[in-house]
Amino acid sequence: MAESKGNRRRRFGRIRQLPSGRFQVRYPGPDGVDRPAPNTFRTKTEAADWLTKKEAEMLVGDWIDPTAGQVGFTAYAETWIKERPGLRPNTVNTYDYLLRRHLAPTFGSKAVSEITDAQVRRWRKDRLDAGVSEVTLAKAYRLLKAVLNTAVEDGMIRRNPCRLRGAGQESSAERPVLKVQEVFALADAVGLRYRLLVTLAAFCGLRWGELAGLRRNRVELIMSSDAADAEVVGAVIAVTEQLLELSNGEIKTGPPKSRAGKRRVVVPSVVLPDLLEHLRWSSNPGSDGYVFATTAGKPLRRSNFGDKWRAARATVGLPSIHFHDLRHTSNNWAAEAGATLAELKQRLGHDSDRAASIYLHSTEERQHTIADALSERARRELRRRDASTDRPNTGTDRPDPDSGPSGT
Structure with a gap:
């Protein structure tokens, strides 16, 4: 007697009915x-359909081991960060912070395979409601998405639950562009030890880490051709490294932020007197000494400069200005001075818009031209300021290098 269809042994998998009646x-x-x-x-039909689909996944190589994604998210993300090739120390520091502060509190106790679209959506809303900035949240979302993309590649999950359109895009508010007079007012108020820090950021577009890590032997002074009466007539800064301050307080030296970060920046002549004066009195000694250092000769930290900067901003009535706004200001000034896209990228160390860079090339001669235009603009605006206030423009008065807006 032939075996009935209902009792026929399946070719793939097994189905049995439980006492509850389910299969x-x-x-x-x-x-x-x-x-x-x-x-x-x-x-039983639903159970058989599920088995058919599972067998099909195996036949086409699309099967996911259901136990593979049981790794805890935090442990997997920490390994992901450690195994990324070529990450700069500052990037590792940022990833560690984003993981610890914004991702682990929500996803840390979950297995990678347990994270769902709805949980990611709820996490983002909760973070926004908690007052986390859209810029920071976009960075955290991009990190989460990148980690889970790798989980897909590792066969731990079938698809990435990070599917929120636009969640990884940063839309920070446009930062202000300072006037020349405002930059010099800040430089005056911050005191001589840090005056050059402000003017180099505004006129050369150097990043904080590039300024903090600048050494004397990276400042190339250009001498006049008159051998009998040689004098310094210009300067070029070779940006080759930056100082990194990690979340654990450690200070270390690393490469610039981007591949284009290694560059030569011409110092506008309007800043040259400050540069020479600073090298003479405020920099660490020796060719390898830091250009900017504390009164004790230690590498410069943001906290060393922070009190001076906040006091200077209050003194000149610009309490909301960030130090990075000086770099943004430099970019705008250089563009107004006629710099091309490639020249702006060269000066600021950007490596975006690579296609345009293939056809546009920046030369150091053009960088001198841009620097001259910035100097001329500064002198013209300072002359107007002095004329309107009857202020004598001596340009030689030098208070104590360690004086600041509070006289300390």
């Missing part, structure tokens, strides 16, 4: 391990 499925994986379905089924 349980088990199947052999490609690795030979016998596994249950993640849930039971209402009917």
Whole structure:
């Protein structure tokens, strides 16, 4: 007598009815391990359909080991960060902070395979409601998405649950562009030890880390051709490294932020007197000494400069100005001086818009031209300021290098 269809042994997997009336499925994986379905089924037909789909996944190589994604998210993300090739120390520091501060509190106790679209959506809304800035949240979302993209590639999950359109895009408010008079007012107020820090940021577009890591032997002074009466007539800064301040307080030296960060920046002549005066009195001694250092000769930290900067901003009535706004100001000034896209990228160390850079080339001669235009603009605006206030423009008065807006 032929075996009835209902009792016929299945070619792939097994189905059995539980005392509750629902149906349980088990199947052999490609690795030979016998596994249950993640849930039971209402009917035997539903259970058989599930088995058919699972067998099809194996045949096309699309099967996911259900135990592979049971790794905790925090542990997997920490490994992900450690295994990324070529990450700069500052990037590692940023990733560690984003993971610890913004991702681990929500996803740290979950397995990678347990993270769902709805949880990612709820996490983002909760973070926004908690007052986290859109810029910071976009960075955290991009990190989460990158980690889970790798989980997909590792066969831990079938698809990435980070599917929120626009969530990884930063839309920070446009930062202000300072006037020349405002930059020099800030430089005056911050005191001589840090005056050059302000003017170099505004006229050369150097980043904070590039300024903090600048050494004397990276400042190339240009001498006049008159051998009998040689004098310094210009300067070029070779940016080759930056100082990094990690979240654990450690200070270390690393490469510039981008591949284009290694560059030569011509110092506008309007800043040259400050540069020479600073090298004479305020920099660390020796060719390898830091150009900017504390009164104790230690490498410069943001906290060393922070009190002076905040006091200077209050003194001149610009309490909301960030130090990075000086670099933004430099970019705008250089563009107004006629710098091309490639010249702006050369001066500021940007490597975006690579296609345009293939056809536009910056030369150091053009960088001198841009620097001269910036100097002329500064002198013209300072003359107007002095004429309107009857202020004598001596340009030689030098207070104590350590004096600041509070006289300290």
